[in-house]
Amino acid sequence: MPEETFVIAGAGLAGAKAAETLREEGFAGRVLLVGEEIERPYERPPLSKGFLLDKEPRDKAHVHEADWYDKHDVELRVGTSVAAVDRGAHQVRLSTREPIAYDKLLLATGASPRRLDVPGSKLQGIHYLRTMADSAALKQALAPGGRRVVVAGAGWIGLEAAAAAREHGNEVTLIEPEPVPLHAAMGPELGGMFADLHREHGVVLRMDEGVAGFWGAGQVSAVVTSGGAEVPADVVIVGIGVRPNSRLAEEAGLEVSDGILVDQSLRTSDPDIYAAGDVANAYHPLLGRRIRVEHWANALNGGPAAARAMLGRDVVYDQLPYFFSDQYELGMEMSGAAAPGEYDEVVYRGDVPGREFLAFWLSGGRVVAGMNVNVWDVTGDVQALIRSGRPVDAARLADPGVPLADLA
Structure with a gap:
């Protein structure tokens, strides 16, 4: 019988973890x-965090050591x-x-x-x-300090880039068409906290404004806002979201x-082709709807899940x-989904002014998302609350004396 061939298109975190899981299984x-x-597979969070801040070496971002692929007989083709x-x-x-020729194909094109x-x-x-x-x-552009940096977009990437630019000693202006940062991700309540955080660190926030254009003679020198203002800029960082790379599919x-449609096993409309990571728009059995998740954990967990499904496991x-x-x-x-329209109440537990607290987004009395701020080792309990789907008493949820595990 000929040797089976599994092809993984996309050598990011999802693809690399899928290859690892195939061998482990x-x-x-x-x-x-x-x-x-041309890089071997790496994780993306350091790109806007430790690596960008020059606090972590480049190699720390890589998923595997350089010789892992040869040792595990995984044929890695970079630059292809x-x-x-x-x-x-x-x-x-x-x-x-x-x-x-392939027997199974995984699309992890990001x-x-x-x-x-x-x-x-x-x-x-x-x-x-x-x-x-x-x-x-970007690190090379920010590291000298003393630059005028304009960040377009106050989502996660924009906020992390703004923080890195400030920590490198630059002047930073943040431009965002929504009324608060992260409005689409978590609504106005917690978005306002992130606005305050950045203002306290010297970032100028221009909310309810977009970018209409740029000025400069070869090199950018100013950003023109939708309100007609001209903001001086030596460096501009644009973080206005991503589009799934679904052309192949x-x-x-x-x-x-909005990505490649897959079922709860990450299988596409072709039974021999799967998709995982940012590009996959998957049916989520717990949420009861489709969702496309662009975060690190989805690649980390989705790649292995797709690999097991490709092997015929019940996933x-x-x-x-x-x-x-x-x-x-x-x-x-943060765990769960809490976009505006998906919740009707936010409940807080802990020291909100001191920024050591938990926040819970509720819909119909049930927790649909939770965030812990400078409080650790509670993600499992937060996710258990969401998974339970049970109505919770808001007063008990807000009481630090009531263990979260008692509410799930």
Whole structure:
């Protein structure tokens, strides 16, 4: 019988962990891991945190040691991509034009930054943050200090980049069309706390304003806001979200809508093709709806889940969305989904003014999301509350004397 071949398109965290899991689960066939970047697989959180702050070495971000792939007989092709998928022939064509037959295919192609399409957007000094190379270039631009930095977008990437720019000793202005940072991720209540945090560290926030264009002669020198203001800038960081890299799937005729549509086993509309990570729009059995999650934990857990499903295991991928962030002296973790319209109440437990507390988003009396701020080792209890789906008493939820485990 010919050796089975499993191809993984995308050598990020999801793809690398899928390859690792295939070997751990005893798969003895060919594993081909194809990555467009010249770096071996790495994790992305350090790019806006430790590596960007020059507090962690480059190698710490890598998923495996350099020799891991050879030792585990994983064929890693960097600087290469899957250019096309021929489902009928069960074959992919690489960017090198090489055809590869597959038995199972995993699409872990990730996402790409949304670009600002405004006048002056091609000027030098405008940075996007997605890859190791992006982070290295941005660190070089920020590290001298004393620069005028404008950050477009007050989501997680924008806030972390703003914090890094301040810690490198730069002047920072943050421009965001929503009324508070993180409005789409957690609503106005906690978004206001992050606004206060950045103002306390000297960041100028221009809320309810967008970016209309850039000025400069070759190099950016100012950002023009939607309100007509001109904000001086030596460095611009754009963090306005990402788009899933679903072109391959779409051209192959797979079902696509805001990412590649997959079931609770991360299987696409083709039974031999799976998708994981940022690109997968998966049915979540606990939430009862589809959700596309762009955070680190989804790649970390989704890659292994897809690998087990490719091996024929009975997989139900129901990991709750999880995210963590470090900004200045504030560290936080968040579980669940709490976009505006998805909750009707926020309950706090602990020292909110001192920023050592938990926040819970409730819908119909049930916890749908929770965040711990400078309070640790509670994520398991928070996620248990969400998973239970039980109504909770808001007064008991707010009482630090009531163990969270008693409420689940």
